[in-house]
Amino acid sequence: MNDTAMTSVVRYDVGADKIATITFDDPSSAANTMSARFKQDFADVLDRLAADVADGSVLGAIVASAKDSFFAGGNVKALLEVGPADAERLYNDSLALKATLRRMETIGVPVVSAINGAALGGGYELCLATHHRIAVEDRKVQIGLPEVTLGLLAGAGGVVRTVRKFGVFKAINEILTTGTRFTVAAALDKGLIDEVVGSQDDLLPAARAWLLAHAGDADASVQPWDRPGYRIPGGAATDRAISSMLPGVPGNVRKAAKGVPYPAPRAIISAAVEGAQVDFAGAEQIEARYFVNLATGQVAKAMIQAFFFDMQRASGGGDRPAGYETRPVTKLAVLGAGMMGAGIAYASASAGIEVVLKDVTLEAAERGKAYSEKLLAKAQERGKITAEKAAQVLGRITPTADVDALVGCDGVVEAVFEDAELKKKLFAEIEGVVAPDALLGSNTSTLPITDLAEGVSRQSDFIGMHFFSPADKMPIVEVIRGAKTTDETLARTIDFVLQIRKIPIVVNDSRGFYTSRIIGVRINEGLAMIAEGVAPWTVERATLQAGYPVGALQLCDELNLELMAKVAAANKAGAEAEGRAWVEKPGAAVVPAMVAAGRAGRLRGAGFYDYDDAGVRQGIWVGLSDLFPVAAAQVSFRDAQDRLLFAEALEAAKCFEEGVIESAAAANIGAIMAIGFPGITGGPATFMTNYEGGLAGFVARADLLADAYGERFRASDWLRAKAASGEGFPA
Structure with missing residues (x-):
């Protein structure tokens, strides 16, 4: 059977094996979100699925994405516009979405989510309403409920289902209040997903195979919390063992927040604990009330603006001048092998750049390289990197005291202490050795870049790069444009900062700059x-x-x-x-x-x-x-x-x-x-x-x-x- 119904956002296809595929593919957006059109189209598709289940035309369903990411979650832009006057409408909208997801999980056949990219927030809440979750082993796949980082809680059933799936304490402490974006391996270990496949090509066949293997299995189409005799893992909130420990939960969360009065963690705890004491429908209502209270408040709006929109713009190189081709650095000279220079060398080598780490003596330069060796050893111990990859990173760092070793470097970052004359002296020594059009960057936190540029002949290629300590961990680089710095140099610098997986913040020159x-x-x-x-x-x-x-x-x-x-x-x-x-x-x-x-x-x-x-x-x-x-x-x-x-x-x-x-x-x-x-x-x-x-x-x-x-x-x-x-x- 090949029977296809199409909407603008959700596709519905039924194969000859009686497996339906529901594909999310919003043509108006690079990512699938919980837009008003999606909600309507998804509800319409579930009508079609329910009819096919009723007449025996469908034995199971797959929810999948045609985008690079699975599902991005809620429409946070719309949340910037809501206020207390919108509370009732927002509450009703929340319950309507919950009803749609509830209908999917009780539709009478098993449903599998095929996760090919990020499934965060509302995207993972959708997955929680399916009966089996399969993800591709890929770095771009992230799974979790990070709403707390935007001042919100998971308002599409995320609190209700994680409490019933994992228990009160695990849901609160490990998933809902941490905002963690789990890798595929971590998600599998935590139980957020059930199966992993090696490639995109394996994803839909694996989902189809699971459905065919469980066709006719009544338990496969029923969530654990809908089965007779179900109990919340670890015990109900009213059990003495649990209730005696609950008073300490807010204090632990507040301690983790260092006393900052974030409203979202408190709301999450309340929604989880209160919701665990009532039936599923009652828990959804409780979750909706807390969600609406957060969404209509000022804290969520401030955090959404910063951690979603502002972060998106900054991390996307929003201040990069247009009209210049991306030009990555292939060989970087780092001048100064102290803690700052060593951290810059590590970050650059980790991004695949060949690094020449120069100091006044070879011993000092080797100590700088040893910093990377220690970091890589720790990463191996934690299973974050293989010995082979660690050796490759370390092999990209060449310590030296010889200025001639900088021949061919197309990028320079000077990282000595705050002494203008010393910095000028170093650039005078290396400018004629590095590539004739090398990017010339000075790491300084206060010294005016225009003044430092007087130490080089190519002032148009000179720019400030203020790294923060420790440079290997801190995500921001303050890029400072001097009076003679060109747009092309600024574009190249932003490219380099993004290349080493950091966020460029562009400012103009002054003593102390911005930060x-x-x-x-x-x-x-x-x-x-x-x-x-x-x-x-x-x-x-x-x-x-x-x-x-x-x-x-x-x-x-x-x-x-x-x-x-x-x-x-x-x-x-x-x-x-x-x-x-x-x-x-x-x-x-x-x-x-x-x-x-x-x-x-x-x-x-x-x-x-x-x-x-x-x-x-x-x-x-x-x-x-x-x-x-x-x-x-x-x-x-x-x-x-x-x-x-x-x-x-x-x-x-x-x-x-x-x-x-x-x-x-x-x-x-x-x-x-x-x-x-x-x-x-x-x-x-x-x-x-x-x-x-x-x-x-x-x-x-x-x-x-x-x-x-x-x-x-x-x-x-x-x-x-x-x-x-x-x-x-x-x-």
Whole structure:
């Protein structure tokens, strides 16, 4: 039998073996999503399937995708538009989609999902409503429910089904609140899928074979939770063994979030536990209510904007100038084999690039290569790489002290410490040795690129590449365009950053660029509070509970106060050299006092915190209150949090005003991923525009902080004009 019905989004075919194939293929999109058209077309196809099952024309069904990915999930763009007024409609829409998936899993024949690419969020929820899940062994296949990373929960039955499939604790702790995107091997190990095939060509035949083998098997078409006598794995939420442990779950999740009040994990826990105590239909209603509450809130909108749309733009090289062919680096010179240079060498070699790692001595260069050797050994121990592939990566790194070894390098990344004259000297030594059109990149966090470019003859090929430590792990590279950097050089640099699997954030030249300026004002504000007599534990808790990954004082210890003193001195000297008046920041006396007291940070074994002999952080140093006594009157906790958030956001606004940064996506992702601006806010640009009352509300709150704590919080005329016009920041 070859009977075909077609809609614009879902195809339905029945073969001579009575196996139906439902193929998702949205012609208007590169990926299949839970669009309104999909929902209608899928419901129509299930009508056809139900009729064929009833008359015996179909014995089983396969759901598959004609796209490179299986199914991308929900339409998150639409969620940016919904608000509290849309709650009832959104709730009803959620229940309608759940009813469609419920109909598929109870249609009377077994259904297999054939997963050929990413099945995330709604895509995997669809798979959960099938009776057997088969995936292709392929790196592009990712499986899971990452909605929590967007401030949401799995609202198409994902919470209900994972609790009934895996049990309350496993569903919450390992799948729903982690946001993990599982590889095929990990998904099979966790039980998220049931079978793996070696290639795309094997996928549909394997699905068909399973269905034919289970034709007529009543159990194969019934989910475990619909069978008589079913019990939730591990026990019901009301069982004493489970209920006695449930009170600790929110605390563990909150601890993992470092105290940040993300609403999604709390909603997930509530939906899972409450839903486990009622029947399937009741659990779906509970899940829908929690989903709607999250989806209509501001946190989800901020996180969707940052971690979906902004991330998509940045990781796709959205700031790359058009009109230039992609030109990968084939042989890279890394100048300086310290921790930064060694990390860059590892990331580049892992991406298949030949690397020449140069330092002043061969011994130093070999130590840099040894860093990669250690990382690869750890990766082998964890089963993440084979010995053969590890040897290939290591074989791409050539340590040297000989400048002539750089012949033929078509890319250069200099990674020595922040000394402008040293950097210029290195480029003078190598410029005539590397390829005549080699990309010339300097890794610097603060030094103006236009000034550094004076050390080379080809200033048009010179560009800044600010890697973050450790360079092998940190996903962001701040790409800094100098005054004479060409569009072609910028395009080549973005290509290189993407080539080594990192995210390029493009900014224009200035002292400190974007990220260093932003993190600098956060640090300064934390120090200002210490100088004012704010309790140090208040500063740390305020930082963490605002959503930052580490406390302001802990960050100082990690960065090293001696280095901070040098940077401050360099900034002052730079301002004076440029004829700008230098105004000491509030709290400027804290760092010199700490250094004089022998408390320079973790590297010295003593800073704002005490450290044991192994370098493990202990409590806050008790002597800090002698240097800076705690005042009797303390700032409010909200003010302490807002001082940190507003200091950084206002500095980001200045960077927009000065033309240092031109993209809200770059501003948000750069601040979140590189320097830990709270992800819960969506990044500094979104934090300002999403503030209660919009940008005008943000300016009003900034004025209150300025009245209380100083003019540094006063919004500029430029920002006030933007707030008055209702204009946002450029995407």
